[in-house]
Amino acid sequence: RTSPNLVSGREFAPHIGQLLQEKHLGVLTSVMSLLNGLASQHTADYENLISHVVHVLSVLVMKKQCAREYLYYGTPSPWLQIKL
Numbered sequence: 001r002t003s004p005n006l007v008s009g010r011e012f013a014p015h016i017g018q019l020l021q022e023k024h025l026g027v028l029t030s031v032m033s034l035l036n037g038l039a040s041q042h043t044a045d046y047e048n049l050i051s052h053v054v055h056v057l058s059v060l061v062m063k064k065q066c067a068r069e070y071l072y073y074g075t076p077s078p079w080l081q082i083k084l
Helices: 009-019 025-041 043-061 078-083
Strands: none
Touching: 009 025, 009 043, 025 043, 025 078, 043 078
């Protein structure tokens, strides 16, 4: 955040896209924190990742698929849902 030009979104976005396909919710939560920070500086560079983010959200909300340890009072990974 202090050096927004340090990371080029055009070069970095494909790597973030690959990480968004990860099944482990801990990894996805971390990736979303990173993506939120990067996209706040260069929004247009990360627009192509919207479909990945929507897919992750649909798996959690619509299908309610997540590991038992990520359920919080019957809600699948609410911390990740907020970041999405």
